[in-house]
Amino acid sequence: MTLAHAHSDIAEEDRLRADLYNYLGLMLAGPPDELLLAQTADLTGDASPLGEAIGGLARVAKVTKPKAVSTEYNALFIGLGRGELLPYASYYMTGFLNEKPLANLRADMAALGITRAENTFEPEDNIASLMEMMGGMIVGRFGAPATLQRQKDFYNKHIGPWATHFFTDLQGAKGSVLYASVGAVGSEFLNIEQEAFRMMTG
Numbered sequence: 001m002t003l004a005h006a007h008s009d010i011a012e013e014d015r016l017r018a019d020l021y022n023y024l025g026l027m028l029a030g031p032p033d034e035l036l037l038a039q040t041a042d043l044t045g046d047a048s049p050l051g052e053a054i055g056g057l058a059r060v061a062k063v064t065k066p067k068a069v070s071t072e073y074n075a076l077f078i079g080l081g082r083g084e085l086l087p088y089a090s091y092y093m094t095g096f097l098n099e100k101p102l103a104n105l106r107a108d109m110a111a112l113g114i115t116r117a118e119n120t121f122e123p124e125d126n127i128a129s130l131m132e133m134m135g136g137m138i139v140g141r142f143g144a145p146a147t148l149q150r151q152k153d154f155y156n157k158h159i160g161p162w163a164t165h166f167f168t169d170l171q172g173a174k175g176s177v178l179y180a181s182v183g184a185v186g187s188e189f190l191n192i193e194q195e196a197f198r199m200m201t202g
Helices: 012-029 034-041 049-062 066-078 089-094 100-112 127-139 148-158 163-172 178-199
Strands: none
Touching (some): 012 034, 012 178, 089 100, 100 127, 100 148, 127 163, 148 178, 163 178
16 A cells, blocks of 8 residues: 555544554554564553453463464465465455455545555455555545545445454464454454444434
8 A cells, every 4th residue: 555644633533543453454464573563462451342352462462472473374364375264355255356346446446546555466355455444544644534434435345244254253263373362353343343333324
């Protein structure tokens, strides 16, 4: 994704939402290095379901070594031929890769001024890219910050129909240790987002 400047007049709550989308995107784009693992170990949560999931992730990160999480990531998402999970909207929504959901996403990306990063060979409908796109739309990394209605439309079309299923699968995957906790955070966060969008009028 191309990053333009982020806008400074974003509400604190929206900045936090964007941070969490970006964090999930980062964790799902590749295995975390030592710095990201250390930052994850320092996260603290409150008594809410999301806060508890974040606390759980921090506890697992504290005892996770970069080499172990790299092996875990490869088993889950890369594998020999393919990983345990295929984290793509097309696959979850149609059973096949590179299907209509990807074409729809590319059309919406063009309309929103979001371009694919150079040297990226992954289809754009992978979970990491979608998390990054949502984070970027909220804070205006691709132009003006997206209105709540536009965020809702993008979420309902490209994330809502499948991402919670993916995060549930991530929690239950047999290769999942640190990523089971990432899945728990993703599930709780998207439950909140879904409910907030559902309560919006229009």
